[in-house]
Amino acid sequence: MSGDLPFRRHLRMTPLHSEVAAESRTNDWVERNGFTIAGHLDTPETEVFARYHRATLADISPRFRYRIAGREAMDCLNRLVTSDISTLEEGHFGPVAFCDENGQLVGEGELARIGATEYRLFTEEEVLSWLRRNSTGFQVHAEDVSAESAGIELAGPLAEAVLEEAGFDPVRLLQAGHAQTRDLMGMPVAVLRHVGDVFEFWPEEDDAVPLWRHLMQAGREAGLQAIGERTRNLVRIDRGCPRMGADYLGALSAVSGDHVRTPYEMPGETDVDFGKPVFNGRAALRRMAVQSAARRIVALAVDDARDLTFAIVCKGEHQVGVCTSIAFMPETGQYLAIATVEAAACASGGLTVETEIRRELAVWREKLPARIRPLPAKR
Amino acid sequence: MERHDAIVIGAGLNGLTAAAHLARAGLKVLVLDRNGRAGGTAAMRVIAPGFTGPAWSLRGAVIDPETYAGLGLAEAGLRVRAVDAGIGWLGPDEWTASLGSGTAQRAEFARHAREDGDAWRRYRRDMLRLADAVSPSLAMASPQPGEAGLAAFGRRLGFASELAAWPRNDMAAKLDIWTESIATILDRYFTSPLVKAHLAGAALAGATVGPSSPMSAWRLLVPFLRTGADATEGSPRLLLPVGGTDALVKCLAGIVEGAGGELRMEAEVTDVKLRDRQVRGVLLADGQEIAASVIVSDLDFKRTILGLFQWKDLPGDLVEAAGRFRMKGATAKLNLALDRLPRIAGVPRDCPALAGGLRLMGGLAEQDKAHARWHMNVVPEDPSLSVFLPSIVDPALAPPGKHVMSVLVNWVPETPHDGPWTDEKKDCLTAAVLEKLEAVMPGLREIVRAQETWLPHEVENETGLTSGDLDQGEMTLDQMFFNRPTPFGAPGGGYATPLRNFYLCSQSTHPGALLPARAGANTAAAILASMKRRQGA
Numbered sequence: 001m002s003g004d005l006p007f008r009r010h011l012r013m014t015p016l017h018s019e020v021a022a023e024s025r026t027n028d029w030v031e032r033n034g035f036t037i038a039g040h041l042d043t044p045e046t047e048v049f050a051r052y053h054r055a056t057l058a059d060i061s062p063r064f065r066y067r068i069a070g071r072e073a074m075d076c077l078n079r080l081v082t083s084d085i086s087t088l089e090e091g092h093f094g095p096v097a098f099c100d101e102n103g104q105l106v107g108e109g110e111l112a113r114i115g116a117t118e119y120r121l122f123t124e125e126e127v128l129s130w131l132r133r134n135s136t137g138f139q140v141h142a143e144d145v146s147a148e149s150a151g152i153e154l155a156g157p158l159a160e161a162v163l164e165e166a167g168f169d170p171v172r173l174l175q176a177g178h179a180q181t182r183d184l185m186g187m188p189v190a191v192l193r194h195v196g197d198v199f200e201f202w203p204e205e206d207d208a209v210p211l212w213r214h215l216m217q218a219g220r221e222a223g224l225q226a227i228g229e230r231t232r233n234l235v236r237i238d239r240g241c242p243r244m245g246a247d248y249l250g251a252l253s254a255v256s257g258d259h260v261r262t263p264y265e266m267p268g269e270t271d272v273d274f275g276k277p278v279f280n281g282r283a284a285l286r287r288m289a290v291q292s293a294a295r296r297i298v299a300l301a302v303d304d305a306r307d308l309t310f311a312i313v314c315k316g317e318h319q320v321g322v323c324t325s326i327a328f329m330p331e332t333g334q335y336l337a338i339a340t341v342e343a344a345a346c347a348s349g350g351l352t353v354e355t356e357i358r359r360e361l362a363v364w365r366e367k368l369p370a371r372i373r374p375l376p377a378k379r
Numbered sequence: 380m381e382r383h384d385a386i387v388i389g390a391g392l393n394g395l396t397a398a399a400h401l402a403r404a405g406l407k408v409l410v411l412d413r414n415g416r417a418g419g420t421a422a423m424r425v426i427a428p429g430f431t432g433p434a435w436s437l438r439g440a441v442i443d444p445e446t447y448a449g450l451g452l453a454e455a456g457l458r459v460r461a462v463d464a465g466i467g468w469l470g471p472d473e474w475t476a477s478l479g480s481g482t483a484q485r486a487e488f489a490r491h492a493r494e495d496g497d498a499w500r501r502y503r504r505d506m507l508r509l510a511d512a513v514s515p516s517l518a519m520a521s522p523q524p525g526e527a528g529l530a531a532f533g534r535r536l537g538f539a540s541e542l543a544a545w546p547r548n549d550m551a552a553k554l555d556i557w558t559e560s561i562a563t564i565l566d567r568y569f570t571s572p573l574v575k576a577h578l579a580g581a582a583l584a585g586a587t588v589g590p591s592s593p594m595s596a597w598r599l600l601v602p603f604l605r606t607g608a609d610a611t612e613g614s615p616r617l618l619l620p621v622g623g624t625d626a627l628v629k630c631l632a633g634i635v636e637g638a639g640g641e642l643r644m645e646a647e648v649t650d651v652k653l654r655d656r657q658v659r660g661v662l663l664a665d666g667q668e669i670a671a672s673v674i675v676s677d678l679d680f681k682r683t684i685l686g687l688f689q690w691k692d693l694p695g696d697l698v699e700a701a702g703r704f705r706m707k708g709a710t711a712k713l714n715l716a717l718d719r720l721p722r723i724a725g726v727p728r729d730c731p732a733l734a735g736g737l738r739l740m741g742g743l744a745e746q747d748k749a750h751a752r753w754h755m756n757v758v759p760e761d762p763s764l765s766v767f768l769p770s771i772v773d774p775a776l777a778p779p780g781k782h783v784m785s786v787l788v789n790w791v792p793e794t795p796h797d798g799p800w801t802d803e804k805k806d807c808l809t810a811a812v813l814e815k816l817e818a819v820m821p822g823l824r825e826i827v828r829a830q831e832t833w834l835p836h837e838v839e840n841e842t843g844l845t846s847g848d849l850d851q852g853e854m855t856l857d858q859m860f861f862n863r864p865t866p867f868g869a870p871g872g873g874y875a876t877p878l879r880n881f882y883l884c885s886q887s888t889h890p891g892a893l894l895p896a897r898a899g900a901n902t903a904a905a906i907l908a909s910m911k912r913r914q915g916a
Contacts, residue, residue, distance in 0.1 A: 007730050
């Protein structure tokens, strides 16, 4: 027991740690939600190429999973999220956002309907205490089931080929937006299929390693590459998806009100359904819906391939925003970023970023032009 | 006659901080203290040869960087250590810790109740928001309600517009922290009785209130008021000087002396010389008179007004206010010299939070009971203890491998209900404390090499602190902010007095125990601002 005391081990290992470590050529590790996970396992170029042209496997165990079950689970969840989930069918999942009473985002994630009265919620941040407080009065029970399973993400254009080779045809034939528990190699595994050939597997903790090994084996022909968090982060930035904790803060953890966001400040369209008579933050969101947001989260591109860092976004001489996530995209030779920018400054172009450029020991500043990138369809 | 720009009476941390800030601004400062060792209530003491620890207080000096900003303490040689803020212990399987890492803190609380880990984030957020709202008023003299003038009007206008901008639910939270009890606030966040007892215990060391007392909740805010409290996502760490109070005192004295000032120990001020309600100088116990343009008192408010002046020379309402100012002794102190580090039942030796101390105060109900018994002046049979081992933070405070233990016994009456303290009653209390420590740290008795117990009145005799009240005036809303020590209506908030050129800088003034030594820094700022105004006029 005492070996697991939190002060002893600030960071835990996921059930797949040893498997992932065996694939690592870099010994590069990062922290996510209290877990150690791989940063890069190979060179960034190799990983990125595999992700966009072949297939990749990643350990996504640190995401939080909650089981929400009970006779009134649907009514309860419909009170929490901004979209209408009464239309979510069994075996399907969809993106959800939930707000506090001021219309500020408390969390975002995916909600899967497992049965008539049972749901799974996948989030980036911990929300158990909030879920429990907000389910008072409903016949529903929320529990954290993160420790019961491990997460594996299979992604890339050849992902289906890997599944075929692995003998997982039922998974391969799954439609995007479906979440189903399948029997794979005699193990019950929850599978989610996202758009863009991304499959998530959630096997039980003990089944994670055999499943990972089987997929790695099956993907050998297709060039399946294990990747780390940094490449997954690049893909996220490329898709223009802000992450809570990095690009904005959850309303339960932000000390300053400046760092929380409303659904209307997010890129793309967050589903807010005013057809529902009651849900958290409805009144505040109703007011916001008719105003235009003063700032927006946008995706930026800086066309430069030198060794540089930046954060401040300017228009002319004035700072109009801040970059919160930045990654270098080797395939296009440009820096991609997620930034929060004043809405007025987004309209007419002319944005720059204040960069610090390094060459050996020399460091100098340069303002480089930045473009707002049009985004692919969300998720 | 000997003459100085400023005299500071009392070499406590507030006095020395004020002196250092005044010296840095170019004033020739003389600090006088009747004791042989500087540090006031935070002073250290040799408990046995080779063993040094905080004499009267639990931890001695705790550093708030902003209080000492601009003094150059690092250049003067001060080294500090940030330590996790302690352990709450109810039983070998029932203890929890304050940890600086956010991930570790959440996991630690989740160990006792799954959702309490997540609740920590919300609790921390709300405390930091409240701290942000209070902090500006800690950095200066508390604005006086009756204050006139354009600047005061501007401040009021600013406050009103800020008030109007608060969301309604936020406003409720901002009022609640000053009116509610600790237990009520903790119930809003946490479910585990242990987590609640741990946070309450940390907040209640040395307090005259209990967890269920109205207006106690602000105590939960104190750790979040220190500069840099938001640097970790876990519990704010304690910043302790390596070498304890003595190390800080040495640096501050060095700054005063470096600027041509002087620190004179064993020099007791018996009288402050007044002419036309303007102070002129001080009279020492040995008959020497020293003149100064400004005099600052680091003695508590009661002792300053009632002890340093002829009452007939003072405005009547000032004497009355000092008489009414509530100071209550609520703690006894045990200092132990130990042959080795004691083993704490159930707590691994390598738990980093141990450096911040150990609370043996029971659950909320026991804490309330202990407080209620104090109210009835009953000597505790099951004492409520705050424990700190300074030799963990700085091994040089004890011989190699040996340790010093500082034990603050909470809720100890100043005078027991059945008559004054006697040696027998004192021995009973000491025995009860040692028995409790032995139960938590089996084998402790065998490793105690030296021990001493200090009761509230003994602390008063040694330090001059009225009633041995470590807070230097009860910290309840009627004695806080613009009410601390009393609403004078004089410019300079509670630091200036109706006596020209005479200032107060002790913990009896705002912000009191909210931020240690901040009153000293604020007083220096008030004095310098007033001198600048006069020069300008």
